[in-house]
Amino acid sequence: MALNRKKVVIIGATSKIAEHCARLWVTESPIDLVLVGRDLAKTELVAADLRVRSPSSSIHCIQADFLAPIKIQELVDGIVRDGDVDIVLIAHGSLPEQHPCQEKLELCSAALNINGVSPVLFAEAFAGHMQQKNRGTLAVIGSVAGDRGRKSNYIYGAAKGLVTRYVQGLQHRLANTAVKVVLIKPGPTDTPMTANLKHTGARLASAEAVAKNIVDGIAQGTPVVYAPAKWALIMMIIRHLPKVIFNRLDI
Amino acid sequence: MVAVSSWGRLWQWEHDVKFLTDRRQVASVIRTSNPGVAHGMGRSYGDVCLNPEGALWNTTGLDRFISLDEKTGRLVCEAGVLLRDIQRLVIPKGWILPVTPGTQLVTVGGAIANDVHGKNHHVLGTFGDHLQHMTLLRTDGEVIECGPQLRRDWFSATVGGLGLTGFILTAEIQLRRVSGPWVDTETIPHENLAEFFRLADDSEADWEHTVSWIDCISGGGGRGIFMRGNPSFAHNEPKLTKRGVSIPLVPPVSLVNRLTLRPFNTAYYNLKKWQAGRGVVHYEPFFYPLDNLLEWNRIYGPRGFYQYQSVVPRADGKEVVQAMLHEISSAGRGSFLAVLKTFGNRESVGMMSFPCPGVTLALDFPNKGTRTEKLFARLDAIVQEAGGRIYLAKDARMPRSLFGSGYPKLENFLPYRDPGISSAMSRRLMGY
Numbered sequence: 001m002a003l004n005r006k007k008v009v010i011i012g013a014t015s016k017i018a019e020h021c022a023r024l025w026v027t028e029s030p031i032d033l034v035l036v037g038r039d040l041a042k043t044e045l046v047a048a049d050l051r052v053r054s055p056s057s058s059i060h061c062i063q064a065d066f067l068a069p070i071k072i073q074e075l076v077d078g079i080v081r082d083g084d085v086d087i088v089l090i091a092h093g094s095l096p097e098q099h100p101c102q103e104k105l106e107l108c109s110a111a112l113n114i115n116g117v118s119p120v121l122f123a124e125a126f127a128g129h130m131q132q133k134n135r136g137t138l139a140v141i142g143s144v145a146g147d148r149g150r151k152s153n154y155i156y157g158a159a160k161g162l163v164t165r166y167v168q169g170l171q172h173r174l175a176n177t178a179v180k181v182v183l184i185k186p187g188p189t190d191t192p193m194t195a196n197l198k199h200t201g202a203r204l205a206s207a208e209a210v211a212k213n214i215v216d217g218i219a220q221g222t223p224v225v226y227a228p229a230k231w232a233l234i235m236m237i238i239r240h241l242p243k244v245i246f247n248r249l250d251i
Numbered sequence: 252m253v254a255v256s257s258w259g260r261l262w263q264w265e266h267d268v269k270f271l272t273d274r275r276q277v278a279s280v281i282r283t284s285n286p287g288v289a290h291g292m293g294r295s296y297g298d299v300c301l302n303p304e305g306a307l308w309n310t311t312g313l314d315r316f317i318s319l320d321e322k323t324g325r326l327v328c329e330a331g332v333l334l335r336d337i338q339r340l341v342i343p344k345g346w347i348l349p350v351t352p353g354t355q356l357v358t359v360g361g362a363i364a365n366d367v368h369g370k371n372h373h374v375l376g377t378f379g380d381h382l383q384h385m386t387l388l389r390t391d392g393e394v395i396e397c398g399p400q401l402r403r404d405w406f407s408a409t410v411g412g413l414g415l416t417g418f419i420l421t422a423e424i425q426l427r428r429v430s431g432p433w434v435d436t437e438t439i440p441h442e443n444l445a446e447f448f449r450l451a452d453d454s455e456a457d458w459e460h461t462v463s464w465i466d467c468i469s470g471g472g473g474r475g476i477f478m479r480g481n482p483s484f485a486h487n488e489p490k491l492t493k494r495g496v497s498i499p500l501v502p503p504v505s506l507v508n509r510l511t512l513r514p515f516n517t518a519y520y521n522l523k524k525w526q527a528g529r530g531v532v533h534y535e536p537f538f539y540p541l542d543n544l545l546e547w548n549r550i551y552g553p554r555g556f557y558q559y560q561s562v563v564p565r566a567d568g569k570e571v572v573q574a575m576l577h578e579i580s581s582a583g584r585g586s587f588l589a590v591l592k593t594f595g596n597r598e599s600v601g602m603m604s605f606p607c608p609g610v611t612l613a614l615d616f617p618n619k620g621t622r623t624e625k626l627f628a629r630l631d632a633i634v635q636e637a638g639g640r641i642y643l644a645k646d647a648r649m650p651r652s653l654f655g656s657g658y659p660k661l662e663n664f665l666p667y668r669d670p671g672i673s674s675a676m677s678r679r680l681m682g683y
Binding site for chain 1: 274275317319
């Protein structure tokens, strides 16, 4: 691997948003890229596409169990051992349906684990190494849903709220280092994860546009990136709505 | 169910949309959710990409490249890849798509299923002429590999086959060498159709791209602006500055109407006449003039619009086009985007492909209900008598008799249909 190249690690590399981020990174300049996914064969499809876009990038796929703390630690240690990391993007998740989560605690637990606990474990595993090396940018995809609990998706919102609070703490911990921690909060984005939302006729941002916001936010080390940016304003209003009004909203 | 419309915005029909993102899973999706039809960017104008109340297999998530041989220019990709993404990937490497339609915001699968053509038809034919291979999935699980030398019958049924022969999963395209992103152009005004045909004939040998915009308001005489272009060897031209502007909302009435058409056509004609001459332009504005005006189809208002594109044999081409322009102007209708082009003297690869030797005229009309239908009936009669046909990618309303006379290979095509695939168009024109 070339020494002066950027090394980027993506956890949840088959997510549509992550895939578009990877496309942007490899077309900027050749990089060393590690793609971590649950489904290795699908991750390889993503990698093959990226190799066509950037034949001189080095792209490596790793299969991972996203819920096993010890394995996550080993995986991250292994990745870091191969060379210092410039960018880590933790992008995995899955949007659960709210009602089944209310009915069945197994579903509720799975949703909380994959969207909340798992990204935190990955971030925590990388954070120690990055602090030690005193370099790199660690980005985690949260969600606007984590800004205020709403009846239509508060289980998912709670998991993303966990990520929000975690990143806040990590930013505090690393404030006096060169390591940057970025929290990304996409609004509803046109991905397979949101296929159900289209029933409501919601206008969704394209994964491509959201990825551009993320890549720019990471390059600048912005602490909180709303993607697209208009969600910063929308969520500020939602967060500050008085309860008497908020509770009447069907959102 | 999700409301989906096509580019003409004539209807908002409910569909059970299946978003595909993993090509290994397509076979099981189409086996368990049929009858359905593949749907890419929805840039076809009528009902070829719709299947109301049924399944719609959205292919835009199947947008991965599989391989590119930079020495031979062979590209293999999934069918949901956009032509835009191919151009942006390969042009800097010295390759280009040999054939591209007037928008690059279409998928490879859609370009194959409609066997699209461009301004260079007289030199390079249709999109299907440059395919080396395709993988077609049938709803019963059969996988059909086909190409110009491999199961040729399946290949020619599928190119231009309106997505009805199976699900196009991947394609291999032979790209063409290019030295850069620029095009040498020349713009020449013409006063009538005779001048257009003379220009088109004179340009065929030396110019790869030819097309004309017609001012169909001014008396139906066929005055217009002829544009021709060749790949340019220029390499120090300014870079393209990208600024996409979007039509933000659907106006309550069509902005294309009697009040706006005449001033627009007159102004456009005179502006272009004034700008006539040679130049060097970037390929994006040359090939895809409307792509930066996002969602331009909204200007026709809530009722949507029709595009009427016909091709008629060259022999009486001038008289037939003249007759059509006369009908339009005497009906007091007009079209914003009237485009006239001569096709090359070659038969298309696909059984159901549109291009054939002759001259093609494309026109846009806001949907004004019965009045528009009446005009179409008169245009249909002219096209049918001339032995012409209507482009299925644009069609939303042609009667079966005209379809039958225009597409004589229909009987050869039908045995290749996949019984698990059906669209609004297939039901309208083929009965199932």
